[in-house]
Amino acid sequence: MSETLTKIVVNCETGEQQVLPLTAEEIAQREADAAAFAVAEAERIAAAEAAAAAKASGIAKLLALGLTEEEANALVK
């Protein structure tokens, strides 16, 4: 049996606090948000990995030119 997802709604005018089950529409929105989040995260991680790989490649080429590791790191920082 699956868990019933709930939401808390705090009415700032009355102070009333309700614990309500999510509607089907809200669950669908939540799943859509999760899917969009997964896509955005994948893009962000891929971009970060590409940048790190480019940085490492650049450092390797600078070292091959005769720079010290400290000099190479300073240039690509």
Added chain:
Amino acid sequence: MANTYTLIASNTLSSSASSVTFSSIPATFTDLVLKISARSTEAVADSSFDTKFNSVTTSTYSRVRLRVNGSVVSSSLFSNASNIGGSDNVTGSSATANTFSNVEIYIPSYTVSQNKPVSLFNVCENNVTAFHMNVQAALWRNTAAISSITMDGIPSSGQFVSGSSFFLYGIKNS
């Protein structure tokens, strides 16, 4: 310059919940501040939640973020997001027991008929060397006054754990 700081409403969860909404926010303040201490049920070190205004989920949110994970710094930009928030802004259940993230969301001029700038700062406490810190600047491209704010745990299985607390403050400029 702000000279008042009034608690509008708060909630400390007594059981897990998928989302927390502050509704019927009075339009009597100048700025809003949300202070959050939260932890997620998701079995990761750093989980995530997003924030939406007036239940709007269309691509009207822009956000740029600088994040630090231990010694690794990175940045990201989303021009047409469906919410404000993003990854690694709430401590997950795999983190050190009883640690919570702390979050502050500042919303100036939330009632004016202009787009709404928002700032978000958070640290995911984990009592280890590598932990996430995020600084985020965002813009909600909507001229409506903000009357409700929803914090939604993501991904779809993530919920805020019991003990997570949410405080909404109003600030006046006079």
